[in-house]
Amino acid sequence: MVNNRVDVNAVLMQMRQVKDQIRSNHDNQASQVDKLRPQQVQDVAQPTKGDNTVPDFQAMLKNAVDTVNTNQKTAGDLQKRFEMGDPSVDLPEVMVAMQKSSVSFQAMTQVRNKLVEAYKDVMNMPV
Numbered sequence: 001m002v003n004n005r006v007d008v009n010a011v012l013m014q015m016r017q018v019k020d021q022i023r024s025n026h027d028n029q030a031s032q033v034d035k036l037r038p039q040q041v042q043d044v045a046q047p048t049k050g051d052n053t054v055p056d057f058q059a060m061l062k063n064a065v066d067t068v069n070t071n072q073k074t075a076g077d078l079q080k081r082f083e084m085g086d087p088s089v090d091l092p093e094v095m096v097a098m099q100k101s102s103v104s105f106q107a108m109t110q111v112r113n114k115l116v117e118a119y120k121d122v123m124n125m126p127v
Contacts (some may be wrong), residue, residue: 061111
């Protein structure tokens with residue numbers, strides 16, 4: 001008779017290794033995303049330690065709009081440089097910048113739509 005029993009300790013060890021790999025990959029991705037975010041957005045979005053105040057909505061919204069504007073300017077500049085034949089600009093770099101600009105603009109448009117919808121709802125409330 002063949003023993004098909006799986007060693008429980010070996011399975012647990014493999015599960016822990018996979019969990020550690022996933023956690024390290026997640027941490028690496030999170031640090032890469034933080035590097036891509038402008039420093040000014042990080043400062044407003046994350047209050048300092050020990051500071052229990054809520055970030056100012058107006059400042060957060062302004063920083064978000066400024067970030068979208070910066071993304072669009074950067075994408076436009078890269079596109080122009082690529083079209084002019086600048087050898088230091090690659091097509092994938094231009095495409096990523098254009099997509100980043102497009103996604104950030106679409107997200108900002110959706111935020112604006114939700115704000116307008118909320119404003120209309122508040123204005124239509126009976127007093």
